[in-house]
Amino acid sequence: MTRLARHPYTGIPRWVSALAVLAVAVVVLPLVAIVAKVDWENFTTLVTSESALDALGLSLRTSAASTLLCIVLGVPLALVLARSSFPFQRLLRSLVLLPLVLPPVVGGIALLYTFGRQGLLGATLQVLGVQVAFSTTAVILAQTFVALPFLVVSLEGALRIGGHRYEAVAATLGAPPGVVFRRVTLPLILPGLASGAVLSFARSLGEFGATLTFAGSLQGVTRTLPLEIYLQRETDPDAAVALSLVLVAVAVAVVSLAYGPGTAARRGLAQRSTPPLILERSVK
Amino acid sequence: MSFSFHAAVAERGFDVSLELAPGETVAVMGPNGAGKSTLLSTIAGLVRPDTGHAELDGRTLFQVGPGSHHWTPPHRRGTALLAQEPLLFPHLTAAENVAFGPRSAGVPRRQAREQALQWLADVEAEALAGRRPAGLSGGQAQRVAVARALAADPGLLLLDEPMAALDIHSAPLLRRLLKSVLKGRQTIIVTHDVLDALMLADRVAILENGRITEEGPTREVLARPRSPFAAGLAGLNFVTGTLTPAGIRTGTGQDVAAGLDIAGHLEEAGPDGPSGAAGQPGVAVFPPSAVSVFLTDAHGSPRNSFRVEVSDMEPHGDQIRVRGGGLAADITPAAAAELGLVPGVVVHLVVKSAAVAVYEA
Numbered sequence: 001m002t003r004l005a006r007h008p009y010t011g012i013p014r015w016v017s018a019l020a021v022l023a024v025a026v027v028v029l030p031l032v033a034i035v036a037k038v039d040w041e042n043f044t045t046l047v048t049s050e051s052a053l054d055a056l057g058l059s060l061r062t063s064a065a066s067t068l069l070c071i072v073l074g075v076p077l078a079l080v081l082a083r084s085s086f087p088f089q090r091l092l093r094s095l096v097l098l099p100l101v102l103p104p105v106v107g108g109i110a111l112l113y114t115f116g117r118q119g120l121l122g123a124t125l126q127v128l129g130v131q132v133a134f135s136t137t138a139v140i141l142a143q144t145f146v147a148l149p150f151l152v153v154s155l156e157g158a159l160r161i162g163g164h165r166y167e168a169v170a171a172t173l174g175a176p177p178g179v180v181f182r183r184v185t186l187p188l189i190l191p192g193l194a195s196g197a198v199l200s201f202a203r204s205l206g207e208f209g210a211t212l213t214f215a216g217s218l219q220g221v222t223r224t225l226p227l228e229i230y231l232q233r234e235t236d237p238d239a240a241v242a243l244s245l246v247l248v249a250v251a252v253a254v255v256s257l258a259y260g261p262g263t264a265a266r267r268g269l270a271q272r273s274t275p276p277l278i279l280e281r282s283v284k
Numbered sequence: 285m286s287f288s289f290h291a292a293v294a295e296r297g298f299d300v301s302l303e304l305a306p307g308e309t310v311a312v313m314g315p316n317g318a319g320k321s322t323l324l325s326t327i328a329g330l331v332r333p334d335t336g337h338a339e340l341d342g343r344t345l346f347q348v349g350p351g352s353h354h355w356t357p358p359h360r361r362g363t364a365l366l367a368q369e370p371l372l373f374p375h376l377t378a379a380e381n382v383a384f385g386p387r388s389a390g391v392p393r394r395q396a397r398e399q400a401l402q403w404l405a406d407v408e409a410e411a412l413a414g415r416r417p418a419g420l421s422g423g424q425a426q427r428v429a430v431a432r433a434l435a436a437d438p439g440l441l442l443l444d445e446p447m448a449a450l451d452i453h454s455a456p457l458l459r460r461l462l463k464s465v466l467k468g469r470q471t472i473i474v475t476h477d478v479l480d481a482l483m484l485a486d487r488v489a490i491l492e493n494g495r496i497t498e499e500g501p502t503r504e505v506l507a508r509p510r511s512p513f514a515a516g517l518a519g520l521n522f523v524t525g526t527l528t529p530a531g532i533r534t535g536t537g538q539d540v541a542a543g544l545d546i547a548g549h550l551e552e553a554g555p556d557g558p559s560g561a562a563g564q565p566g567v568a569v570f571p572p573s574a575v576s577v578f579l580t581d582a583h584g585s586p587r588n589s590f591r592v593e594v595s596d597m598e599p600h601g602d603q604i605r606v607r608g609g610g611l612a613a614d615i616t617p618a619a620a621a622e623l624g625l626v627p628g629v630v631v632h633l634v635v636k637s638a639a640v641a642v643y644e645a
Contacts, residue, residue, distance in 0.1 A: 165367070165371055166371055166373060168328075168330050168358070168365070169365060169367070169371045170373075170384065170388075171329075171330075171357070171358035171359045172328050172329075172330075172358050172359075172361070172363060172364050172365040172436075172438075172442075173359075173364055173384055173385040173388060173432065173433070173436040174359050174360075174362070174364075174385050174388045174389050174436050175359055175384070175385075175388035176357075176359050176388070177359075179388050180359075183373075183384070184373055187373075187375040188373075188374070188375065190375075
């Protein structure tokens, strides 16, 4: 009995397990390689150089800003996509998800020809005295562009699984739409929102291609940590490795924040694994 | 008239008119897919009808049709909806759930909480006030959901099979509570259970294929069903035909003789029996317990006999219910064994005319 409980039958063939081990190696081995390559003696000096601290600070600030922007724009978008129906909805959803599969450098070029001086909105912005390209704002825009789909996807999933029946009940209890959104919808999607926000933050933190293309690489203004690492790799490989480890550490922290035990996102995952609400009346 | 409703939803083949007197509770019954949930959703404002008009206590809920369009959104209708699942907000405690309606209406927090505790006490759930829905059993959650719906002080309460998802121990308690809290409250209750209609409703409406096919005081509908569905609810055999001086003649030309002495059944037909309306469509009903089963056609003149093939048999209390040809007979297990009854056997279902009630359809 105890033996059975400890080793329940899984039905996984051995070769599948072997491939799974290989998959783990593909992910973990490079991380081990970084750790092995780090110059521990000079580690502190390397990661606390002025340019490194500038880059880290900029990365954290811009990622926080773009995550906020993703939440402010992504929650309404996910709601509209999940709850309402209108012509070309599927097309719109595909378009919104496009940055997920688009090479970031292409996104950067697209942003440049939108907000750049020669761009679609460039002339208008110039009249208003706003210069977007090659500024910190451009970094945030590039990060928002690539990170928004992460938030929308995880949120739309949470919204669809919940259905809109709680909202319908709330309305029949006399709650106007604003109250329903604040007191019912938002609390219900909070786990999905939390994991979506963490994913968006991580994606923003790692953003490279679109940032380089659209914002350039100006220390303290647009040179985020990934850009700094790429630059240092040419001149000071040890610094690049040390900074990479910093990003790995941040990534580990972010993932454990999102999916660690007892977190909101974890609860969200647990909720999702329970059977979805019965949407259709069960046949009696 | 404090609630009047008429609506048609072409897509769902739905066309229903319904009216409620002040304080009246109406049970809506019918087969699956008949439009019961469409009815409640349309009243609550969750579904838009193609045409129709509804008014509650002098306020227009909707007025939809050519040239007129008035639509009151769900939160301004005062029609709280309680579904089969309790749908308590999982992030709020039981008391916060119940206080949701009053809070939405602008009642201050403390006062709303007091009201919530009062309503929880009314459904015998005050001890659950601080619990989250995840920690409640199905019956407890549904009681809290009842309190939540009532706390919103709805002008019309809509109950969509509130007992359907409960186990056999929780349902009677909720039914008893509903009986006390629904007193004098305008309510429409959709149910599959004839007991709900008997205990909770003043009137029953039978909804079939998107139309109300029969409507009346619960006792009357159950005593004199005019639709096969209502007859099924009342547990009666139901035969349609045309009225004759002695009873009815079915479509296949079989005469079904009716007795005149069935308590109450034929009072309206007068001393002449059903003959007063001979030629009109009529129905004959009789309980399965009054039906005997024979293998051969040997019976006296006051009896009606139906030759049928047994289609299925099932336990029914301490009897065996034998079905065939759309009729049912209850016999003892010993009798069933003695007759050697199995599906496929041809038998004669015999019922004394004294047990048959006949009236106009």
